[in-house]
Amino acid sequence: MTDALRLVEEVAWKIKRMEIRGATAILRASLEAMREFALRADDRELGEHFRRAVDLLLNARPTEPAVRNALLYLTYVFRESGDLREARRRVVDASQRFLAILDEALKRVVEYGWRRIPDGGVIMTHCHSKTVVNILVRAHREGKKFIVITSETRPLYQGRRTARELAGSGVKVYHIVDAAMRWAARRFKPDLALIGADAITSTGVVINKIGSKLLALVAREFDFPLYVATTLLKLDVRTLAGEYVPIEMRDPSEVWPDAPSGVEVLNPAFETVSPECIDGIICEAGVIPPHDVLRVFKELYPEIWKVATQQE
Ligand code: RUB
Numbered sequence: 001m002t003d004a005l006r007l008v009e010e011v012a013w014k015i016k017r018m019e020i021r022g023a024t025a026i027l028r029a030s031l032e033a034m035r036e037f038a039l040r041a042d043d044r045e046l047g048e049h050f051r052r053a054v055d056l057l058l059n060a061r062p063t064e065p066a067v068r069n070a071l072l073y074l075t076y077v078f079r080e081s082g083d084l085r086e087a088r089r090r091v092v093d094a095s096q097r098f099l100a101i102l103d104e105a106l107k108r109v110v111e112y113g114w115r116r117i118p119d120g121g122v123i124m125t126h127c128h129s130k131t132v133v134n135i136l137v138r139a140h141r142e143g144k145k146f147i148v149i150t151s152e153t154r155p156l157y158q159g160r161r162t163a164r165e166l167a168g169s170g171v172k173v174y175h176i177v178d179a180a181m182r183w184a185a186r187r188f189k190p191d192l193a194l195i196g197a198d199a200i201t202s203t204g205v206v207i208n209k210i211g212s213k214l215l216a217l218v219a220r221e222f223d224f225p226l227y228v229a230t231t232l233l234k235l236d237v238r239t240l241a242g243e244y245v246p247i248e249m250r251d252p253s254e255v256w257p258d259a260p261s262g263v264e265v266l267n268p269a270f271e272t273v274s275p276e277c278i279d280g281i282i283c284e285a286g287v288i289p290p291h292d293v294l295r296v297f298k299e300l301y302p303e304i305w306k307v308a309t310q311q312e
Contacts, residue, residue, distance in 0.1 A: 002041065002045045002049065003040060004036070004037045004040040004041035004045055004046075004049070004053075005037070005041070005045065005049050005052065005053060005056075007033065007036055007037065007040065008033045008034070008036075008037050008053040008056050008057065009056055011029050011030070011032075011033040011057070011060075012033075012056040012057050012059070012060040013060075014029070015029065015030070015057070015060035015061055016060045016061065018156065021128075021158070022128060022129060022130050022158075022196070023064055023066055023129075023196070023197065023198045023199075023230075023234055024066075024102070024106065024130050024131060024231075025130065026060070026061060026064055026066075026067055027064070027066040027067050027070060027102060027233070028099065028102065030057045030060075030067045030070065030071065031070055031074075031095045031098050031099050031102075032095070032099070033053075033057060034053065034054070034057070034071070034074055034091065034095050035091070035092050035095035035096065037049075037050075037053045038087075038088050038091040038092050038095070039088070039092060041088075043084040043085070043088075046084050046087065046088060047084050047087075050075075050078055050087075050091075051075075054071045054074070054075055057071060058071055061248060062246040062248050063198050063199055063207060063245060063246060063247060063248045063269065063270050064198060064199070064234075065199045065200075065234055065235060065236035065237075065238075065245065066231075066233045066234040068236070068308070069233060069235070069237070069304055069308050070098050070233075072307055072308050073094060073098060073303075073304055073307050073308070074091055074094050074095060074098075076307045077090045077091055077094045078090070078091055101233070101301075102231065102233060104284070105231035105232075105233060105283075105284040106131065106134070106231060106284075108283075108284040108285075109131055109135070109229055109230065109231055109282055109283060109284055110131070110134045110135050110138050112282050112283075112286050112287055113131075113134075113135035113138075113139075113194075113227075113229050113282045114135050114136075114138040114139040114142055114144075116135075116192070116194075116227060116280075116282060116287065117135065117136065117139035117144055117146060117192075117194075118144075118146065118191045118192065119144045119145060119146065120144075120145055120146065121146045121147075121190075121191035121192070122146065122147045122148075122149065122188045122189065122190040122191055123136065123146055123147070123148050123149070123190060123191065123192055123193070123194055124148075124149045124151075124181070124184065124185065124190045124192075124193040124194075124215060124218075124219075125148060125149070125150055125151075125162060125193065125194050125195060126150075126151045126153060126159065126178075126181075126193075126195055126208075126209060126211050126212055126214075126215045127151075127153045127158045127159060127162070127195070127196070127208065127209035127211070127212070128153070128158035128159065128161040128162045128165075129162075129195065129196025129197075129208075129229065129230075130196075131196050131229045131230060131231075132162070132194050132195065132196050132229050133162060133165050133166060135194065135229055135282070136148060136166055136171060136194070137165075137166070137169045137171070140169060140170060140171050141169075146171070146172075147172045147173070147174060147188070148162075148166055148171055148172070148173050148174075149173075149174045149175075149176060149184050149188060149190065150162045150163040150166070150173055150174070150175050150176070151175075151176055151177070151178045151180070151181055151211065151215070152175065152176070152177055152178060153178065153209060153211060154177075154178055154211075154255075155254040155255045155267065156254060158209070159175065159178075160175070163175045174188070178211050178214070181211075181214055181215055181218045182218050182221070185218045185219070185221070185222040185224075186222065189222070189224075190219075190222070190224050191224055192219075192224055192225050192226070192227060192279075193215050193216070193218075193219045193224065193225070193226040193227070194226075194227050194228075194229055194282075195208050195209075195212050195215065195226070195227075195228055195229070195273075196208060196228070196229055196230055197228050197229075197230035197234055197281075198234065198270055199234055199235075199236050199245045199270075200230065200232065200234050200235045200236065200281070200290075200293050201235075201236055201239035201245060202235070202236075202237070202239040202240040202293075202294045203239070203275065203290075203291065204275035204278070204281070204289070204290025204291045204292070204293050204294075205239075205272050205273065205274055205275060205290075206228050206230075206272070206273045206275075206278060206281075206290070207245050207247070207270050207271070207272055207273075208228070208270060208271070208273060209269070209270060209271075210268050210269060210270055210271050211271075212270075212271060212273050213271050213272065213273050213274075213277070216273050216277035216278070217277070219277070220277060225279035225280070226273075226277055226278055226279055227278070227279055227280050227281070227282050227287070228273070228278055228280075228281050228282065228290075229282040229283075230281065230282070230283060231283060231284055232281075232283050232284060232285070232293055232296060232297045232300060232301070233301070233304075235293055235294070235297045237305065237308040237309050240294065240309070241309075247268055247269070247270050247271070247272075248268075248269040248270060249266070249267060249268055249269070250267045250268075250269045251267065252264070252265035252266065252267050253265075254267055255267050275289075275290035275291060278290045281293060283296070284300065285299075285300060
């Protein structure tokens, strides 16, 4: 294996092992890896291993359509280039451009999102979404006072990261076990729930960490709204053609490393939250209803749309 490809493999491995995790971080790392691959590979490597580099990153975590959208775009640019010299330049440029689109989109999500946070309110969240954390930290910096309830997010405890980051920024946090979500809603009467997204389907279904639907149902029962904060770059265009977003099943040992024989441990990483449970998607176009995601995506990203719907 060549050095350039090894670098991509290392990033893919870190994504698989969840040293790099969260949809946005995975997208960013994948784009940076492809940019570095294009810069470091010699012409022969670039020509021979481009597809392999893309596949390594695509397969690192299956439930990540933003990575797919980005890598299909780079593949399109690569294929459309006249020669390898042009391909290198265009892949590097396109990676940079995609990263800039991502940064701009995230900035806007935070800009719309922090205004939604009620002053003096209680907010519930689940897992760790950088987008959600950025919104909450910004709302705090804008002078809003509120409490956040974080759930621990078994088996890998991403909720602790959320709690640590928020508390580190001065936000008051209560941390609970996942099974205490309903208890917390009863006790604290939250004003809203805010979660991130790994994937969005053409009909506005959101896929996020297992436990997200539980929170959505708690929000329904106790009558507070659930918002999803995400860039629309996570739209899985394949769902328009009838396909399902694959839900990643992870290693059972994350749940119970020495489970007794006869016990089969199941470890789904994500689950769907249906649009009826979502009061709004806080995205780069503002706060929109879930059923509008496809229309807005096409409007915002016509080029990505074209490439992602045309390519294998
Ligand atoms: C993380 C998760 C996050 C989304 C959005 O799951 O479900 O809510 O990825 O994150 P995992 P972001 O820890 O399994 O990757 O807003 O940072 O894109």
